[in-house]
Amino acid sequence: MLTRISYALRETWVSFRRNITLTGAAVVTSAVSLLLVGSTFLIQRAFDNLLTRWKGDVELIVYVRSDADATQIEVIKGALESQASIIDVAKLRYLNQAESYAEAEKLFAGDPGTLRLLTPANIPSQFKVVPVSQDSNLIRELGEQFRNIPGVREVAYAQDVFDVVARVSQFIRVATTVMSIVLLVVAVGLIWNTVRTAMFARRREIEVMKLVGATNWFIRIPFMLEGLLQGVIGGVLSCLGLWGLNTAWSGAVADFNDTELAALVVTDGYMRFVMVILLLIGAIAGAVGSGIAASRFLDV
């Protein structure tokens, strides 16, 4: 038994190093495809976090005309506070024009054209409303009543933004999933090809092995381990890449601390879970790809 194990490990290592170019190509492809698979997981999770945050937070924004006077604002505020059965009065927040402008500066940091059109004088002030009820129809009904109050410029529903984000998220989900599946197939193909080449290079050895009565599994296992190793190394590389990307991204959005963008991140626990999944996919894809290649070769 020990002879067999040491034989298998030795042969795996020799073969792994022999085709270093092909091995490298297979490892890099599997790393990139697994990175995409991982990114898909993280992006989906981040959007879910973002959506959850919106859902539990502000649902309704009442924009007040920039030329509204203090009395009109008080009327709007009073009207909102009278709806204690629908909205959470304690969480009702009013952002005056200076505060709204400060928020806009962050929101439109990447869009200076829009920002240039806004000034602290022309920007609408706003009431951010947190409902107690999750019934979106009730919230919409309430919102429609406020449209007609003097001084109200517009009523916006987070649900509308929510739908847009959900659609974007859905699109990204489909696109990244398709790309990662395609790349995963390519990676399996490359591992398959590497192992086939390795077996071709050693066909004489394999012929001798078969003639002296080595079992197919005995011949196959070193090649399968080789593919497994390629897949796992690809998995490790993709984990490192994903960790780097996530750290950079989390750092970047941390600057938008008080905007919704900051919710577009994943927690460390989920990150670890995704890494384990990537390693597993790498290992299985590598072993299966090379196993198929080896079987094909041995049957001929």
Add this chain to the structure above:
Amino acid sequence: MIRLDNVTKTYGSEAPAVRDASFEIAKGEFIFMVGPSGSGKSTLLRLINRQEQPERGAVWVAGQNINEIAESKVPYLRRNLGNIFQDYKLLLNKTVSENVAFALEVIGRPKHVIAQQVPAVLDLVGLADKGDRFPHQLSGGEQQRVSIARAFVNRPLILLADEPTGNLDPATGEGIMRLLERINTTGTTVVMATHDQRIVNMMRRRVVQLDRGVIVRDQERGVYD
């Protein structure tokens, strides 16, 4: 030990390589398959170690119909058969000892058994002092001895030799034949395909002659023609 019942083997659409062949080989026999190139000698050997399967007929080895055994059992059948080739089929990146040990390693023999049997068989074939050489450092005759050592190290019941003297000069070929004869006296059945008339005539063993896939002669203590 070996029995063929009306065996026919065709490659693709060509004329049969072996047609309706029947014969029996007893345990411990030494037998020559003779005939010109393409007469079906090699195919017969490949049928016996199940590298090929016949279209019709049955091949029996050590009491088993080897065409009916499962694919997964074939390796165990082959452990009873040693193979020797005209081109030796040695692994060039391994030493003489490693080449012989390889045959034991890949069937999972423990290290101490290998350490014991490899020198013993190298001694038998007369290469006791050349275990550390690589194949390219050996003469053709020596390389063939390594290949015989590899085929015999597992003490198989049957040795299949396909033109083992084909690449060797007459004197070296005779040395190889003496070695095969010695192995035969240990009880191992030897089946040898050859078109080396001199050797067949010298050995005076059973001769099965093939012509275009058909057995045309089966003679005890025969000569080539």
